Amino acid sequence: MSSLKSTQAYLERHHGGDGKRAAQRTLESHQRNHDEVFQAFWNQHVSLSIDAECHIIDLGCGPGLFLQDLHKSYPHARLTGVECAPYMLDQVPDLPQAIDIQVADLNLDLPDLFAPHSVDVAVANRWYMSFTSQ
Numbered sequence: 001m002s003s004l005k006s007t008q009a010y011l012e013r014h015h016g017g018d019g020k021r022a023a024q025r026t027l028e029s030h031q032r033n034h035d036e037v038f039q040a041f042w043n044q045h046v047s048l049s050i051d052a053e054c055h056i057i058d059l060g061c062g063p064g065l066f067l068q069d070l071h072k073s074y075p076h077a078r079l080t081g082v083e084c085a086p087y088m089l090d091q092v093p094d095l096p097q098a099i100d101i102q103v104a105d106l107n108l109d110l111p112d113l114f115a116p117h118s119v120d121v122a123v124a125n126r127w128y129m130s131f132t133s134q
């Protein structure tokens with residue numbers, strides 16, 4: 001059975017043993033990873049107007065840059081990120097009120113993290129990365 005601590009240890013290894021550097025890389029590569037290819041993918045799968053009052057979640061939100069992009073695109077949306085790597089969370093800046101970050105391990109059974117039927121769009125960046133590398 002996984003635990004928050006074992007996932008954090010796994011992620012630190014996955015991030016090359018230097019979490020601070022990994023967080024920096026995530027910040028630096030944000031633009032590149034959310035380029036016009038990503039935008040086209042998003043537009044193909046997500047149909048939301050700029051005034052949508054919806055709830056979008058970013059599973060593994062890192063330092064929260066994508067949540068901030070979403071806030072610009074959908075200023076009326078409620079936005080929630082989930083993250084458990086402390087060095088990523090350390091890089092989260094002050095965020096607008098519409099953005100909330102939950103510290104949780106997505107490997108765990110988390111029945112109370114989101115109420116049933118409360119989420120309109122869920123994003124998991126790793127899924128996108130697999131998609132583009134094929």
Ligand SMILES: C[S@@+](CC[C@H](N)C(=O)[O-])C[C@H]1O[C@@H](n2cnc3c(N)ncnc32)[C@H](O)[C@@H]1O
Nearest residue numbers: 060061062066083084085088104105106107125
């Ligand atoms: C590639 S980054 C994506 C950052 C963000 N979604 C974006 O698009 O800018 C993936 C993030 O998922 C987090 N992560 C991976 N496994 C996780 C888990 N089991 N629970 C919570 N966060 C996790 C990592 O720490 C990392 O910050």
